[in-house]
Amino acid sequence: MKRSFRFPEQYLYQSTSVWLEDTGRGIFKLGITDYAQYVLDDIISITLPETGYLFEKDEELISIDSIEDTLVIMSPIGGKITEVNEELRQSPELLNESPYEDGWILVIEVSSEDDLDQLYDLDEILDQHQEELAESGFADDEEDFDEDSYEDLEDSNSDSDY
Numbered sequence: 373m374k375r376s377f378r379f380p381e382q383y384l385y386q387s388t389s390v391w392l393e394d395t396g397r398g399i400f401k402l403g404i405t406d407y408a409q410y411v412l413d414d415i416i417s418i419t420l421p422e423t424g425y426l427f428e429k430d431e432e433l434i435s436i437d438s439i440e441d442t443l444v445i446m447s448p449i450g451g452k453i454t455e456v457n458e459e460l461r462q463s464p465e466l467l468n469e470s471p472y473e474d475g476w477i478l479v480i481e482v483s484s485e486d487d488l489d490q491l492y493d494l495d496e497i498l499d500q501h502q503e504e505l506a507e508s509g510f511a512d513d514e515e516d517f518d519e520d521s522y523e524d525l526e527d528s529n530s531d532s533d534y
Contacts, residue, residue, distance in 0.1 A: 379406070390402065401478075413439060414439045431446065452480065
């Protein structure tokens with residue numbers, strides 16, 4: 373059975389696993405994609421940095437453990453942690469249940485706008501990883517996609533999901 377995954381068009385991506393949302397004034401919210409949570413399967417724990425932590429681009433930032441695997445997130449941008457989703461420490465399953473809404477991981481104040489040049493928009497990330505995504509069983513047919521619908525994406529596909 374083919375499955376579609378949501379990649380919101382307004383976000384920037386480090387890879388098929390990590391998204392960033394520009395919330396304005398150099399502040400970015402970071403999380404994992406629907407694809408990443410699916411590949412990890414049942415997420416059981418997350419290791420998070422503390423608020424106020426200063427870090428460089430490409431520094432190990434977060435570790436997410438599941439029954440199947442571990443995802444280590446290297447920071448896509450350098451900056452300072454301004455907020456951490458503390459709810460994830462007690463309920464890491466939020467990453468599986470709601471990776472773009474309740475399962476956001478942290479908020480970063482970017483230290484260099486130049487770091488943003490290394491991020492990808494939706495079209496770029498899908499083009500670069502088309503083969504990987506196809507091998508993972510993504511639906512490859514084009515159909516309408518309801519942006520508000522997120523629970524049952526079995527047979528839908530558009531620019532916002534793959």
